[in-house]
Amino acid sequence: xSSVADSSKVGAPSFVANLQKVLQQNIREYGMFVALxxxxxxxxxxxxxxxISSRNISNLINQTGYIAVLAVxxxxxxxxxxxxxxVGFLSGFLGALAAIAxxxxxxxxxGLNLPAVVVIPMILVLGILTGLITAFLVAQLGIPxxxxxxxxxxxxxxxxxxxxxxTGTIIIADETFNALSNGFIPDIFAPDTGPLPGVHKLTLxxxxxxxxxxxxxxxxxxxxxxxYGFEVLSNDIFILKLVxxxxxxxxxxxxxxxxxGLSWTVVIVLGVVIVYDFVTSQTVLxxxxxxxxxxxxxxxxxxxxxxxxxxxxxxxxxxxSALSGILYASxxxxxxTTAGNLFELEAIAAAFIGGVSPAGGIxxxxxxxxxxxxxxxxxxxxxxxxxxxxxxYIVKAAVLAVAVIFDVAxxxxxx
Amino acid sequence: MSxxxxxxxxxxxxxxGVKALNNVSFRVAAGEIHCLVGENGAGKxxxxxxxxxxxxxxxxxxxxxxxxxxxxFRNIRDSExxxxxxxxxxxxxxxxxxxxxxxxxxxxxxxxxxxxWNETIKRATQALQKVRLNVNPATKxxxxxxxxQQLIEIAKAxxxxxxxxxxxxxxxxxxxxxxxxxxxxxxxxxxHGVTCIMISHKLKEVLAIADTIxxxxxxxxxxxxxxxxxxxxxxxxxxxMVGREIDNIYPKRERQRSGEVVLDVxxxxxxxxxxxxxxxxxxxxxxxxxxxxGLAGLMGSGRTELALxxxxxxxxxxxxxxxxxxxxxxHFTHPQAAIAAGVAYVTExxxxxxxxxxxxxKQNITLANLRxxxxxxxxxxxxxxxxxxxxxxxxxxxxxxxxxxxxxxSGGNQQKVSxxxxxxxxxxxxxxxxxxxxxxxxAKYEIYTLMTRLVQQGLSIIMISSELPEVLGMSDRVYIVxxxxxxxxxxxxxxxxxxxxxLATN
Numbered sequence: 001x002s003s004v005a006d007s008s009k010v011g012a013p014s015f016v017a018n019l020q021k022v023l024q025q026n027i028r029e030y031g032m033f034v035a036l037x038x039x040x041x042x043x044x045x046x047x048x049x050x051x052i053s054s055r056n057i058s059n060l061i062n063q064t065g066y067i068a069v070l071a072v073x074x075x076x077x078x079x080x081x082x083x084x085x086x087v088g089f090l091s092g093f094l095g096a097l098a099a100i101a102x103x104x105x106x107x108x109x110x111g112l113n114l115p116a117v118v119v120i121p122m123i124l125v126l127g128i129l130t131g132l133i134t135a136f137l138v139a140q141l142g143i144p145x146x147x148x149x150x151x152x153x154x155x156x157x158x159x160x161x162x163x164x165x166x167t168g169t170i171i172i173a174d175e176t177f178n179a180l181s182n183g184f185i186p187d188i189f190a191p192d193t194g195p196l197p198g199v200h201k202l203t204l205x206x207x208x209x210x211x212x213x214x215x216x217x218x219x220x221x222x223x224x225x226x227x228y229g230f231e232v233l234s235n236d237i238f239i240l241k242l243v244x245x246x247x248x249x250x251x252x253x254x255x256x257x258x259x260x261g262l263s264w265t266v267v268i269v270l271g272v273v274i275v276y277d278f279v280t281s282q283t284v285l286x287x288x289x290x291x292x293x294x295x296x297x298x299x300x301x302x303x304x305x306x307x308x309x310x311x312x313x314x315x316x317x318x319x320x321s322a323l324s325g326i327l328y329a330s331x332x333x334x335x336x337t338t339a340g341n342l343f344e345l346e347a348i349a350a351a352f353i354g355g356v357s358p359a360g361g362i363x364x365x366x367x368x369x370x371x372x373x374x375x376x377x378x379x380x381x382x383x384x385x386x387x388x389x390x391x392x393y394i395v396k397a398a399v400l401a402v403a404v405i406f407d408v409a410x411x412x413x414x415x
Numbered sequence: 416m417s418x419x420x421x422x423x424x425x426x427x428x429x430x431x432g433v434k435a436l437n438n439v440s441f442r443v444a445a446g447e448i449h450c451l452v453g454e455n456g457a458g459k460x461x462x463x464x465x466x467x468x469x470x471x472x473x474x475x476x477x478x479x480x481x482x483x484x485x486x487x488f489r490n491i492r493d494s495e496x497x498x499x500x501x502x503x504x505x506x507x508x509x510x511x512x513x514x515x516x517x518x519x520x521x522x523x524x525x526x527x528x529x530x531x532w533n534e535t536i537k538r539a540t541q542a543l544q545k546v547r548l549n550v551n552p553a554t555k556x557x558x559x560x561x562x563x564q565q566l567i568e569i570a571k572a573x574x575x576x577x578x579x580x581x582x583x584x585x586x587x588x589x590x591x592x593x594x595x596x597x598x599x600x601x602x603x604x605x606x607h608g609v610t611c612i613m614i615s616h617k618l619k620e621v622l623a624i625a626d627t628i629x630x631x632x633x634x635x636x637x638x639x640x641x642x643x644x645x646x647x648x649x650x651x652x653x654x655x656m657v658g659r660e661i662d663n664i665y666p667k668r669e670r671q672r673s674g675e676v677v678l679d680v681x682x683x684x685x686x687x688x689x690x691x692x693x694x695x696x697x698x699x700x701x702x703x704x705x706x707x708x709g710l711a712g713l714m715g716s717g718r719t720e721l722a723l724x725x726x727x728x729x730x731x732x733x734x735x736x737x738x739x740x741x742x743x744x745x746h747f748t749h750p751q752a753a754i755a756a757g758v759a760y761v762t763e764x765x766x767x768x769x770x771x772x773x774x775x776x777k778q779n780i781t782l783a784n785l786r787x788x789x790x791x792x793x794x795x796x797x798x799x800x801x802x803x804x805x806x807x808x809x810x811x812x813x814x815x816x817x818x819x820x821x822x823x824x825s826g827g828n829q830q831k832v833s834x835x836x837x838x839x840x841x842x843x844x845x846x847x848x849x850x851x852x853x854x855x856x857x858a859k860y861e862i863y864t865l866m867t868r869l870v871q872q873g874l875s876i877i878m879i880s881s882e883l884p885e886v887l888g889m890s891d892r893v894y895i896v897x898x899x900x901x902x903x904x905x906x907x908x909x910x911x912x913x914x915x916x917x918l919a920t921n
Contacts, residue, residue, distance in 0.1 A: 129611075138504075184620035214726060224796075224797070227860060228800050228804070230816060230818065231816065257435055282793055282794055282796075283789070283792050283793050283794060284785040284789050284793075284794060285792060286793050287778065287781075287782070287785055287794065288785070290774070290778075291771055291774075291782055293766075294772075294773050294774055295768070295770070295771045295772070297729075297767065297768035298762075298767075298768050298769055298771055299728075299771070299782070300729050300750060301729060301750050301760065301762060301769075302750070302754075302782045302783040302836070303749070303750050303751035303753075303754040303783055304751075304782075305751060358687065361771070361773050361774075362773060
């Protein structure tokens with residue numbers, strides 16, 4: 001031990017000390033990634049590697065998708081100090097409408113026999129319209145979001161039961177629609193031909209491109225910060241970070257390429273995350289959203305229109321609820337009478353695990369996605385282990401509590 | 416002087432960077448009405464908070480003797496326990512509860528485990544009689560006017576066998592009849608042996624009711640006067656209150672009064688639906704190019720309301736009157752519109768409604784003018800850094816990085832961030848609400864210098880300030896606001912602290 005200490009020069013802190021400092025300073029940001037990593041590692045061990053198998057991870061992501069998109073929208077809702085309890089049954093209701101719109105009128109009353117490419121945008125627009133209603137109640141009439149959306153929770157639950165009352169479960173026959181949560185992107189080579197048989201080549205290529213893109217943007221970003229004289233990570237730690245991110249991306253790519261490649265769900269969720277991350281971090285709109293959450297009075301006096309922001313955020317939530325409903329219906333190739341039950345609470349939990357502050361103004365979209373993956377991993381892993389559902393809830397409760405305690409503790413220390 | 420019921424000896428109370436009370440000694444005789452006067456920030460409220468245990472024993476130095484005993488209050492309950500009751504400007508009643516529930520809140524009359532409501536109502540009725548208030552004790556407090564609510568606060572104190580009653584600006588929100596009523600009640604209570612300390616800015620009232628007056632200034636006791644002899648006049652009090660020399664921290668400049676009129680406000684009134692009264696009545700004033708116009712007056716006189724009602728009216732007052740900005744009549748319905756037209760407003764309460772404390776300096780500076788660093792809604796990160804760095808340098812914001820969270824900065828640096836944010840909207844008219852409150856002298860000087868530079872560049876400034884030396888040191892013209900009206904306009908040559916005080920306490 002002493003030789004390590006001796007080798008570190010005075011004034012230039014050792015690599016280990018540097019790493020420690022960086023980890024401590026960014027413990028909140030990295031914390032949830034570490035938690036996800038640990039959870040995945042534990043399940044990999046307890047299931048003898050089944051958990052990390054390509055097939056399971058692919059399934060896990062397809063099952064998490066419809067919560068993940070809700071969590072993204074919920075992040076913004078909580079950031080502006082509101083909540084939306086209606087999104088679960090709203091997604092179920094809109095999923096059922098999608099199923100009916102695609103159904104054969106001879107089988108399902110009211111069926112429109114429309115193709116998926118028409119139905120999907122239609123349902124998304126419908127989602128935006130429902131968001132308008134919520135926003136009107138909250139922003140215009142000043143009804144607390146908790147109450148307004150609790151009414152929505154009741155209303156959409158009733159609406160879902162109403163449209164499925166005659167038929168019960170509505171089977172969806174449209175293959176394009178069902179592929180959203182069950183299908184995979186096509187490969188450039190036929191499977192089992194060319195190099196690496198059994199591996200999805202296009203997925204590998206995309207993975208490599210992603211790694212290159214991430215590295216280039218990180219290096220550019222660092223150069224820019226250095227040009228402005230900002231504090232940046234020291235060279236060795238920066239390289240370590242790049243290696244770590246690259247290895248992680250490569251690992252995920254390899255796992256997914258091992259089983260049919262990228263699923264459409266992954267593509268959709270990634271798309272949503274990229275768009276929302278861009279909007280929240282790079283645009284005027286995003287800045288206004290965080291300003292309203294950080295201090296509504298100051299935001300208003302700075303010329304931010306709080307009503308407009310409230311409308312935008314609830315409409316985005318409505319649209320993502322519609323997307324969630326579509327993904328869920330597609331996943332089970334049907335619309336059921338109880339679709340969407342408790343989705344809202346899972347999305348809220350994912351957001352909190354991902355570091356969104358209940359007080360508003362703080363929380364990243366990426367964090368909420370990680371939160372959703374944590375919840376999804378817990379379900380998947382414990383199912384594989386054959387753990388009873390009752391215990392699963394208790395474990396999830398503990399994880400949620402620990403995540404928030406951790407968040408509060410690190411936040412207070414930062415003050 | 417008869418035996419003191421209260422003696423505070425050598426009280427010193429410090430906040431980070433400020434000595435709010437410096438070795439203050441204060442004696443109150445049993446059965447008298449003792450008035451405490453002084454400018455805003457002189458330390459009156461702090462002294463009362465020390466006395467009532469809001470600042471617990473140990474957070475200040477010095478000794479408190481009450482009824483001959485040394486007291487070490489840890490909280491308000493302790494001071495209430497010995498018979499001290501304090502009634503703040505902001506009333507502490509619960510609007511949705513009835514009068515009798517409020518009177519016995521925290522002091523419930525029990526019978527076994529339950530509340531004895533009959534006894535409560537009976538005793539509440541008695542307490543109401545003592546304050547000569549004729550209302551049904553089952554009325555909800557929200558249905559009563561401010562004057563009556565004040566009396567209920569006093570009834571609440573009396574129900575606890577109070578020996579020393581402290582009133583912080585009791586008449587500031589009352590109309591003349593209610594004020595007169597309250598004062599005669601205090602005289603009544605004096606007959607019944609209740610000692611009373613009253614903080615007030617209204618010197619006429621003070622002279623009418625006080626047995627003894629103590630003047631505080633800059634956290635020190637200046638003098639204690641016997642008010643019964645009749646030698647004390649308003650003039651004497653004002654002199655003691657403002658008596659300090661004006662420090663030489665105001666940069667010299669040519670006084671400006673000849674530029675064209677930038678802002679003209681005529682017959683401006685505002686009704687606040689939340690308060691249910693007019694906060695501004697028929698206000699008319701103007702601001703010229705390159706001029707600093709001081710808006711003097713006491714806290715609560717309507718200066719901030721005036722600024723807000725012009726600046727897009729975010730509190731939703733019902734306004735009436737005319738605003739002309741740069742020759743064009745305007746009517747702003749949102750701060751956004753006011754900002755677009757070239758008005759900026761630096762708020763009084765930096766932490767409450769000025770800055771976003773959880774965000775960094777950079778984000779705060781650009782918030783009011785994000786379009787200025789964005790193309791088609793996408794923020795140019797480089798431009799943002801450049802803007803923030805420019806203001807950090809030109810305003811001398813002391814920080815290791817513009818990515819520092821604003822909540823971690825000192826008051827002076829926060830104020831500079833606030834100023835940077837509003838200068839970045841490139842305004843023609845800058846409204847500064849208490850621009851130097853709670854910041855140290857060095858930062859004050861920097862802000863005065865900046866203001867001087869800005870008006871020389873042709874900006875117009877409205878400066879709302881409760882600090883008279885600042886008003887006199889910086890303004891070209893002074894308007895005095897009192898009870899929602901402009902009670903006077905003084906060119907700087909004619910303005911003195913005494914005249915301003917007179918118009919403000921009018």
